[in-house]
Amino acid sequence: MNKNIAILAGDGIGPEVTAEAVKALDAIAETFGYQFQYNDALIGAAAIDATGNPFPEATEESCKSADAILFGAIGDPKYDNDPNAKVRPEQGLLKMRKNLGLFANVRPVSSYDALLPISPLKENIIKGTDFVVFRELTGGIYFGEPRGRSEDGNTAFDSCVYSKSEIERIAHLAFKAAMNRRKKLTLVDKANVLATSRLWRETVKDLSSQYPEVELDFMFVDNAAMKIIQNPKDFDVVLTENMFGDIITDEASVISGSLGLLPSASLGLKSSLFEPIHGSYPQAAGKGIANPIGAILSAAMLLEYAFDLKEECQIIKDAVNSALNIGYGTEDIFPDEGKSTSEVGDFISQSIVNQYKTESV
Amino acid sequence: MNKNIAILAGDGIGPEVTAEAVKALDAIAETFGYQFQYNDALIGAAAIDATGNPFPEATEESCKSADAILFGAIGDPKYDNDPNAKVRPEQGLLKMRKNLGLFANVRPVSSYDALLPISPLKENIIKGTDFVVFRELTGGIYFGEPRGRSEDGNTAFDSCVYSKSEIERIAHLAFKAAMNRRKKLTLVDKANVLATSRLWRETVKDLSSQYPEVELDFMFVDNAAMKIIQNPKDFDVVLTENMFGDIITDEASVISGSLGLLPSASLGLKSSLFEPIHGSYPQAAGKGIANPIGAILSAAMLLEYAFDLKEECQIIKDAVNSALNIGYGTEDIFPDEGKSTSEVGDFISQSIVNQYKTESV
Ligand SMILES: [Mg+2]
Numbered sequence: 001m002n003k004n005i006a007i008l009a010g011d012g013i014g015p016e017v018t019a020e021a022v023k024a025l026d027a028i029a030e031t032f033g034y035q036f037q038y039n040d041a042l043i044g045a046a047a048i049d050a051t052g053n054p055f056p057e058a059t060e061e062s063c064k065s066a067d068a069i070l071f072g073a074i075g076d077p078k079y080d081n082d083p084n085a086k087v088r089p090e091q092g093l094l095k096m097r098k099n100l101g102l103f104a105n106v107r108p109v110s111s112y113d114a115l116l117p118i119s120p121l122k123e124n125i126i127k128g129t130d131f132v133v134f135r136e137l138t139g140g141i142y143f144g145e146p147r148g149r150s151e152d153g154n155t156a157f158d159s160c161v162y163s164k165s166e167i168e169r170i171a172h173l174a175f176k177a178a179m180n181r182r183k184k185l186t187l188v189d190k191a192n193v194l195a196t197s198r199l200w201r202e203t204v205k206d207l208s209s210q211y212p213e214v215e216l217d218f219m220f221v222d223n224a225a226m227k228i229i230q231n232p233k234d235f236d237v238v239l240t241e242n243m244f245g246d247i248i249t250d251e252a253s254v255i256s257g258s259l260g261l262l263p264s265a266s267l268g269l270k271s272s273l274f275e276p277i278h279g280s281y282p283q284a285a286g287k288g289i290a291n292p293i294g295a296i297l298s299a300a301m302l303l304e305y306a307f308d309l310k311e312e313c314q315i316i317k318d319a320v321n322s323a324l325n326i327g328y329g330t331e332d333i334f335p336d337e338g339k340s341t342s343e344v345g346d347f348i349s350q351s352i353v354n355q356y357k358t359e360s361v
Numbered sequence: 362m363n364k365n366i367a368i369l370a371g372d373g374i375g376p377e378v379t380a381e382a383v384k385a386l387d388a389i390a391e392t393f394g395y396q397f398q399y400n401d402a403l404i405g406a407a408a409i410d411a412t413g414n415p416f417p418e419a420t421e422e423s424c425k426s427a428d429a430i431l432f433g434a435i436g437d438p439k440y441d442n443d444p445n446a447k448v449r450p451e452q453g454l455l456k457m458r459k460n461l462g463l464f465a466n467v468r469p470v471s472s473y474d475a476l477l478p479i480s481p482l483k484e485n486i487i488k489g490t491d492f493v494v495f496r497e498l499t500g501g502i503y504f505g506e507p508r509g510r511s512e513d514g515n516t517a518f519d520s521c522v523y524s525k526s527e528i529e530r531i532a533h534l535a536f537k538a539a540m541n542r543r544k545k546l547t548l549v550d551k552a553n554v555l556a557t558s559r560l561w562r563e564t565v566k567d568l569s570s571q572y573p574e575v576e577l578d579f580m581f582v583d584n585a586a587m588k589i590i591q592n593p594k595d596f597d598v599v600l601t602e603n604m605f606g607d608i609i610t611d612e613a614s615v616i617s618g619s620l621g622l623l624p625s626a627s628l629g630l631k632s633s634l635f636e637p638i639h640g641s642y643p644q645a646a647g648k649g650i651a652n653p654i655g656a657i658l659s660a661a662m663l664l665e666y667a668f669d670l671k672e673e674c675q676i677i678k679d680a681v682n683s684a685l686n687i688g689y690g691t692e693d694i695f696p697d698e699g700k701s702t703s704e705v706g707d708f709i710s711q712s713i714v715n716q717y718k719t720e721s722v
């Protein structure tokens with residue numbers, strides 16, 4: 001296997017954690033005899049500093065010619081805190097999603113036995129949690145027109161708009177994911193009130209005949225916000241629109257006990273991007289304390305979603321688990337004996353190599 | 362003090378739990394020498410059965426001439442499960458809110474020491490939680506126009522609309538509540554994306570100069586959905602728009618461990634209504650197992666918000682606490698030795714009377 005991976009490390013702790021994710025990919029490449037080519041490209045504040053543009057054309061070209069994109073994080077206080085800044089790092093992110101057509105955000109949520117003590121939820125509630133949320137990323141009220149103010153400035157309005165085709169393309173991805181998992185799909189909406197939610201429900205119901213093995217159910221978003229905390233183990237694949245997904249993915253992220261662990265994917269028809277859900281955390285940059293596991297698990301998702309390498313993905317996940325199980329991790333999850341970013345990355349890469357050796361004996 | 366209270370007991374367990382709330386009000390009236398007149402009126406399925414209308418004119422008159430409204434619950438499977446039903450109990454609720462101008466939904470959230478074991482959250486996270494959410498109830502995307510489908514049926518749209526005056530009237534209530542509490546107000550919005558949220562932020566910021574003692578902060582709704590679970594003790598008064606409020610109030614309701622405990626108020630300029638947040642729970646109706654505490658605490662809120670009787674409100678809350686502290690409650694919260702609905706109501710009323718006697722010695 002020979003693949004090109006665009007590396008958009010970005011700002012703050014982005015480069016540090018991405019370096020550890022690349023180590024994990026190298027460990028897989030070495031073990032299985034694959035060739036991964038990495039092409040570094042600029043994004044965010046780093047790109048503004050160098051070119052004035054947070055998503056330069058050269059980066060867009062790199063992304064479009066790559067087989068997958070590994071992304072770090074963006075954002076720098078130098079731009080965030082300047083109300084007069086004309087160009088902001090976050091604009092790079094929105095432009096990238098749009099230009100690459102990344103319409104589906106995928107966020108796995110699971111509990112780790114070694115981290116049960118740091119979750120705000122009780123052990124019996126979360127132990128064994130394993131679900132994944134498919135959030136529509138380029139439609140809905142965050143983009144709908146018209147939006148703005150009345151002429152007198154006293155009334156404001158936003159529009160939530162969805163077309164059947166926007167719903168179908170992400171619904172297919174969610175049904176397919178369910179087929180590879182426990183075959184349960186929950187559509188989260190507010191169909192008792194919203195016209196867009198009724199179109200979601202109707203469209204997803206129609207598609208379900210193509211996936212007869214998948215059990216489809218519907219849940220109102222307010223109820224889902226309760227059930228994610230009360231019975232997170234009940235979910236397998238959750239499908240939802242942009243704003244509801246924004247809220248419930250962040251809500252669900254508390255289950256594991258640390259944002260530093262959580263990976264995500266943003267999928268389009270031609271491109272796919274993988275990134276930890278944490279931000280650029282500029283205060284921690286350069287200190288060697290950033291948790292690389294979110295980035296490393298993003299590399300694992302890349303193998304599964306972009307290259308269809310399920311076994312290799314699982315090997316990375318197992319290596320992460322084995323580190324957590326012996327208490328080997330950064331200070332955010334193991335305050336008493338936190339290791340450095342690169343120590344954790346090295347440990348995980350080494351255990352990828354060792355794991356495979358053991359398995360193949 | 363001489364007050365008229367409209368009693369809209371409704372369907373399912375509504376009448377049973379409302380009867381216990383009235384016992385608590387009677388205990389207060391007896392103790393303090395007040396006169397409370399109760400006027401029963403029909404609503405929901407009970408009203409459809411009797412009159413064909415889920416919110417009959419006579420009920421509307423009763424509500425409008427009352428000093429406060431005590432509400433039970435509505436909903437009956439006979440109508441809910443009939444897709445051909447032309448009139449539904451829930452229409453009574455929406456019509457009532459609209460005709461009475463109930464624009465602010467108020468939901469207190471607190472933890473009870475005796476119930477820490479039944480919460481899905483860890484004790485150290487929730488112990489001492491005490492906040493209240495003010496949710497705008499008659500505007501936003503649940504009511505905005507235009508809404509519907511394109512002619513070909515392939516596109517659906519909803520509109521979120523807010524005017525400055527809609528925001529101001531509920532913001533004043535929230536600021537005043539904060540003045541009576543720990544003087545902290547958190548506006549939950551999505552101002553980095555939505556035009557309506559930017560109007561909320563601007564309007565609330567402008568009003569804050571009238572409440573200089575209140576510390577105002579802003580939180581994006583996705584972040585709030587995390588923080589409510591991670592640090593619920595950090596909140597005092599939360600103010601938010603209709604849909605965000607729908608989601609985060611239900612999310613926050615899991616903290617106490619049982620929906621059966623939670624009261625709410627819906628406030629307008631001329632009317633105010635008080636109801637437990639639980640539904641009509643028809644499967645439990647008539648069995649004497651419904652938890653009356655949500656209804657009893659709604660009566661306590663009625664005393665505080667409608668009659669400005671803060672001490673009397675606190676006496677009911679203390680009586681509820683004393684029952685919980687000795688493990689006296691229905692089976693949903695004390696599965697091993699659940700008492701009946703009326704036993705719990707009697708116990709609480711009796712302890713209201715006793716408590717005052719003890720205090721006034
Ligand atoms: Mg978010």
Ligand SMILES: [Mg+2]
Pocket residue numbers: 222223607608611
């Ligand atoms: Mg709700």
